[in-house]
Amino acid sequence: MIDKVIIDGKEVPLTKDLFSPSSANAEESEVIKRESLTFWQDARKRLFKNKGAVAGLIILICIILLAIFAPMFSKFDYKSQNFRNVKVPPKMPIVSSLGIMDGKDTNGVDIYAEKKIDESYLFGTDALGRDIWTRTWTGARVSLFIALLAASFDLLIGVTYGAVSGYYGGKVDLIMQRIIEIITGIPSLVVVTLFIMVFNPGILSISLAMAVSEWTGMARVVRSHVLKLKNEEFVLASRTLGSSDFRVIFKHLFPNIVGPIVVMIMFSLPSAIFYEAFLSFIGLGLQPPNASLGVLINDGFKALQNYPYMMFIPSTIVCLLIFSLNLLADGLRDAVDPKMRNM
Incomplete structure (x- = not known):
């Protein structure tokens, strides 16, 4: 039979004073703690x-x-x-300042200036001059x-x-x-x-x-x-x-x-x-x-x-x-x- 318990590292006798009834709240027991969700x-x-x-x-x-x-x-x-x-290589105004998609070919030649192209092809053109952005x-x-x-x-x-x-x-x-x-x-x-x-x-x-x-x-x-x-x-x-x-x-x-x-x-x-x-x-x-x-x-x-x-x-x-x-x-x-x- 257990007659002693350890509380806060100390061994104390097991008496009725250690126990007290908890208060029951009916309203709290009915509250849903978790949100009700469908699947x-x-x-x-x-x-x-x-x-x-x-x-x-x-x-x-x-x-x-x-x-x-x-x-x-x-x-x-x-x-x-x-x-x-x-x-024609791609030319995108936003990123061209970073040195990419700036209208230059692999040799560093500005094709837009060389061919006097006014419009910008965002993704460039293909072998038939078709706009790759649209395609x-x-x-x-x-x-x-x-x-x-x-x-x-x-x-x-x-x-x-x-x-x-x-x-x-x-x-x-x-x-x-x-x-x-x-x-x-x-x-x-x-x-x-x-x-x-x-x-x-x-x-x-x-x-x-x-x-x-x-x-x-x-x-x-x-x-x-x-x-x-x-x-x-x-x-x-x-x-x-x-x-x-x-x-x-x-x-x-x-x-x-x-x-x-x-x-x-x-x-x-x-x-x-x-x-x-x-x-x-x-x-x-x-x-x-x-x-x-x-x-x-x-x-x-x-x-x-x-x-x-x-x-x-x-x-x-x-x-x-x-x-x-x-x-x-x-x-x-x-x-x-x-x-x-x-x-």
């Missing part, structure tokens, strides 16, 4: 605490705004050729369009296919998964080449190739989550009450897997952008005079030794676009993960 409110709050995700979001917004408005307010058209101003942001539009297209295919095809496969299971799941294995067994480059043989190289061929094969990853992720949730009590209760399969899938299962779906879409966007840029670079995507970042990189690669800005500028935009999307996707993944809530 998405909490995810948004944690997302904006992630500095990397916020930086990625800012970069992405800047690129989107420039892609939308820069070609609209430029006095040069992305297709217009000016053979008088061929391969770059027009090409960024194509990349963003391909990213949105990939997200649409993931939602419309991948989510539906994976949900149906996981929900019905059995022979239906077996057949549907074998179809996915056949599709993923065919290289994407082969699929694009087949469409190019039927259609001309361009957005249509890339879009059809993505519609055939790029949704399979999403379908597998959705299937795995549906398999885990379809035997839960809330799903069984809904089926017992007579809900249709469509209602069970999209009313009860889909809201519980929307977090992983959003994260998967965010990670698929950089892949789609790189996919388009790579195909355009090797000549299977958009064709000149149409502009895409891959086309600009290919043009710049041919003149890399003497005019490095022609390749460096569009390559930087591609890297920033993919980098920002990866940062945002990584932050979003942590924001919707309940395990990361108290970290």
Whole structure:
């Protein structure tokens, strides 16, 4: 039996005087100490605490705004050729005082003064005298369009296919998964080449190739989550009450897997952008005079030794676009993960 305790480093006898009842305050016991938030409110709050995700979001917004408005307010058209101003180096008034993008070539010659050019080409011109500033942001539009297209295919095809496969299971799941294995067994480059043989190289061929094969990853992720949730009590209760399969899938299962779906879409966007840029670079995507970042990189690669800005500028935009999307996707993944809530 314990008859002594240590208080402030001293051993004292255990008596009733050491204990006193605490006052109970009914009002304080009813106060909610933590702010009540929904799942998405909490995810948004944690997302904006992630500095990397916020930086990625800012970069992405800047690129989107420039892609939308820069070609609209430029006095040069992305297709217009000016053979008088061929391969003019970039000149940007704000940074030219730092010795970069000051209108001088690799030998230090001021091309603007030599050719008596009054207007400033912010990103310079290419081998046909076309304004690279306008062509770059027009090409960024194509990349963003391909990213949105990939997200649409993931939602419309991948989510539906994976949900149906996981929900019905059995022979239906077996057949549907074998179809996915056949599709993923065919290289994407082969699929694009087949469409190019039927259609001309361009957005249509890339879009059809993505519609055939790029949704399979999403379908597998959705299937795995549906398999885990379809035997839960809330799903069984809904089926017992007579809900249709469509209602069970999209009313009860889909809201519980929307977090992983959003994260998967965010990670698929950089892949789609790189996919388009790579195909355009090797000549299977958009064709000149149409502009895409891959086309600009290919043009710049041919003149890399003497005019490095022609390749460096569009390559930087591609890297920033993919980098920002990866940062945002990584932050979003942590924001919707309940395990990361108290970290």
